[in-house]
Amino acid sequence: MVAAEARASGLPLIVPDDGGAGDQFVMGQGRRYPAHDAAGLASAIIDFLADRSSRARTVAIAAAPGISDMGDHFAHRFGLYIAPPPPGYRWPLDWNHARIKASG
Numbered sequence: 001m002v003a004a005e006a007r008a009s010g011l012p013l014i015v016p017d018d019g020g021a022g023d024q025f026v027m028g029q030g031r032r033y034p035a036h037d038a039a040g041l042a043s044a045i046i047d048f049l050a051d052r053s054s055r056a057r058t059v060a061i062a063a064a065p066g067i068s069d070m071g072d073h074f075a076h077r078f079g080l081y082i083a084p085p086p087p088g089y090r091w092p093l094d095w096n097h098a099r100i101k102a103s104g
Contacts, residue, residue, distance in 0.1 A: 001070050010064035012056035014044050029060040 003013055003021035012030035015021040016037075025032050031048045033040035048056065068076070 004067075004073070005070055007060070008064060008067040008069040010057075010061035012048070012060045014041070014048055016041075026063065028056065029063065030056050 003015055003024040006013060007024050007026075007029070013021070013025055014031045014033070015025050016035035017025075017032050018035035022032065022035070031044035033044040
C-alpha cells in the first residue's frame, strides 16, 4: 500500500522487480532493482540520486492525478460488494466462470 500511496502522491518509486510494490512500478517514474539483491538496491538508489534532472519526479507528478489513492481504491471495491448483482447473475457459477476466463 505504501508504493500505491506514493505513486498517487506523485513520488517516484524505487522498488524490487518482484512482489506487490513492483506491481506499482511504471517505467520512467523511478527505478526497479532485482528482488533480494542488496547491491542492486544500492545501485538503484545511487542511480536515482545521480539523476539530477529529476525526470522521474516530473513524470510521477504529471501521472499522479490519474492514479487513485488507497481510499478511493477501497471505496470503489466496497461499492462493488454493496451493489446488487446484475439481473440473472448466478453466484458462484458466474463468479467461477469469470475467474476461469480471467486466468485462461
